Amino acid sequence: MEVTGPGQDGPGHDLDVEAIRKDFPILATQMNGKRLTYLDTAATSQKPRAVLEAMDHYYETSNANVHRAAYSLAEQATNALEGARAKVARFIGATSPDQVVFTKNATESLNLVARAWGGKFLSAGDVVVLSQLEHHANIVPWHQLAAEQGVELRWIPVGPDGRLDLSGLDALLDGAKMLAVTAMSNVTGTITPVTELAERAHAAGALVAVDACQYAPHLSLDVQTFGADFVAFSSHKMLGPTGIGVLWGRPEVLDATPPFLGGGGMILDVTMDGFTPAAVPQKFEAGTPAVAEAVGLGAAVDYLDALGMDQVRAHEVALNRYAIEMLTDRFGDALTIHGPQEPEARGGVLSFALADIHPHDMSQVLNEHGVGVRPGHHCAKPLMRVLGVGATTRASWYVYNDTDDIDVLGDALADALDFFGL
Amino acid sequence: MSGLEDLYREIILDHYRSPRNRGELAVPPAHRTDGFNPLCGDEIVVYLELDDPAKGDDATITDLRIGGQGCSISQSSASMMSAAVKGHTVGDARHLTRAFKSMMSIHEGELGGDGSEAEADGGTVEPGELPLGDLDALKGVVKFPVRIKCATLGWNTLLQGFDDAGG
Structure with a gap:
């Protein structure tokens, strides 16, 4: 044809x-004896050899636990992790790598926003606005918050054409503290007007969290253009490995958000009386991070950059x-x-x-x-x-x-x- | 015979296109039980009417209707189930359910599934009062492990319905 x-x-x-x-x-x-016709990238993408080789190369030449150790190999590993963070930051237009938090996946990123930010800043009667396009990852954490803290959820409706119906948006945002919305539906493919939504939410006094899990792999993502406060996405849908995701946050919002998981790597000091969290992004990265996966994500970002x-x-x-x-x-x-x-x-x-x-x-x-x-x-x-x-x-x-x-x-x-x- | 024709036997497609006992019953006296397959979103609704729930396994299924929506395997299996157990006792229906789930689960174990369907029966079932009949056509499903949950959805919902109805 x-x-x-x-x-x-x-x-x-x-x-x-x-x-x-x-x-x-x-x-x-x-x-099944046929050429593989892979049409399920919205679930997970396939991986180019460059990603697979970057991860192998890391394990073969640079593997050690990151941060703190004085020997050269550990320094290489730390550089590999932080180098990947810098690549991701550049890829999404972040002004500093410190705004890039590595998580397990976009689901964990969105849970971090709901549980850590929402846990501190939302209380009974506060309003969170979602859209009917959302993936469960951007619904269930808010439901949990609604059940535990009495937060009220409101929904931006979807019209028959699969687009968000913004005719009642001002009323929905009235008194809202958070708008959590997808940039692209994983079902209908609908691309939402994130920049406009963020402007209107901010005007109403709400913060904005964007689920960019489907958007980041397929369209040029610039967090400055989005104008949101949080942006979440996963590596595995954008040619990278499973097991690593990203939460970008506006610096002052990340600073104000308390830690999500506690453990090694996320503290400045621990006493028998309590702890002092590390600075962002380490504050949100408890435990040994997925270093090889970060390296793989960095290679994926390089691959996409080369394609344009x-x-x-x-x-x-x-x-x-x-x-x-x-x-x-x-x-x-x-x-x-x-x-x-x-x-x-x-x-x-x-x-x-x-x-x-x-x-x-x-x-x-x-x-x-x-x-x-x-x-x-x-x-x-x-x-x-x-x-x-x-x-x-x-x-x-x-x-x-x-x-x-x-x-x-x-x-x-x-x-x-x-x-x-x- | 290709793998597909092994799965989609003509009798299965017949039940899918012309489901038996499709519809609803007034609640009460009937009991309504909803079953979900969280993996694919299939839903089966079983409306169950017993002559006397207090009789337990000796209660007779006086009427049964199937609602919901789903794939050909879940819908045809529920249709066949309804035809097989209507007019029979709860005890016979339970026995047939064990036989059917055993037909699904033994293979599930062989195929490396979690075997969770096999719990409590030890995988062996003596011939029951009710023959498998048309249901035998569903045995091809075991070659397609992800579809086993489709085939057993109606049956699990029926068992839940017996518990709900106190039968």
Whole structure:
């Protein structure tokens, strides 16, 4: 099918997907005897060799526990950790590496905000505003706070087009102390107007925490442009390893936030009477950090920087356009695409329904074609209820996907229709 | 036979397209029990009406309706279950449930699953009063470990329903 695709979208917009694919060893493997068509990056991304080798290299040449030891190897390890922190800081436009806290993942980052910041600054009757697009990671910690501290939760509704309905935002923000919102939905791909939301929340006197777990891997993230107070994301969705995530915070907000977990590494002093926490970011990094994982994340950030985040975004918009046009053309009214229909209004995530085939059954048939997609509620059950579905089938793409992958998806969907006799 | 056709036997698709005992019952006298598969969001609602809950295992399932939504495996398994146990005693239904879960769980253990479905039965079940019948078609599910929870959802909800109803 001849449509505009990656590499044909004008100068400056051409990722060389064929070359990129060679950097990802797993993409050369097969699934059920078929070429692996990996369309589940929104769950976790695959890893380029550069990331795998950086982690191996760290363990082979620099492994020791970080901080405090006087020997050279430990200094190398500390440098590896802090070097990764500096890379991440640069990648997101932070003005200092000290604003980058390493956590286990975005979920822990958001829990840190709710439990440590919310634990200190919120009390009974205080209002936290969420959106109906949120992943459970940005819902449940606030529910816990609501149950334990009597915090009131309010919800920005989602319209039928999958976008946030901001018509009642001023009323929702009235008296609020926190707005916690996603920058991009992991279900509908909806990209939210974070900068506008942050401005309006600040005007209402609320702080802003952004779940950038889906945004950070796919669009150029600049924390200054966001204007939020906290930004959370995970390494494993952006070509890096599992086991490490990031919480960026505005310096004065991080300073005011008490420690989350207690232990070694996060203290200045400990006596039998109490402790004095270390400065940010160590204050939030109790225990031995995931050093090799940080190194891997640093390599992932380097890889994305080399591709260029504007190119990554252009590539994914082109894939969005190709997928929406081709699948709509092929399946017509049998296909429902959830969320914004415009390729530019969404990230590289496509949740859909096809002719009443249940997503679980759909993904089973796709599996036979070597296609990995995700069925289910995607940890966003409130949004599922808004969409009026129990589950969706979700395909998601990244730098290593091309129109061939979307074509394989289309053929597999046609086979599912045929198999279930619909 | 491809793996898919092993899983999606014609009788399963038939129950999926034309579910038996689909609907609701008035509560009370019926008892409503909701079952969830937290992994995929499937929901099964079992409406259960017993002649006399005080009779325990000797109570008769006078009526049964299945609601909710989910994949072909969870819905067809619940449909077959409803057809198999309606009009029979709670004791017979419990026995059939053990037999069915055993059919799922023995293989689950072999496949490296957690075997949690096998608890309390030791994995062996004598032939019961009620035959597996159509349910035998679901044994292909054991080759697809992530789908076993789909197949057992209705049954676990039924067992919970017996407890809720005091049967």
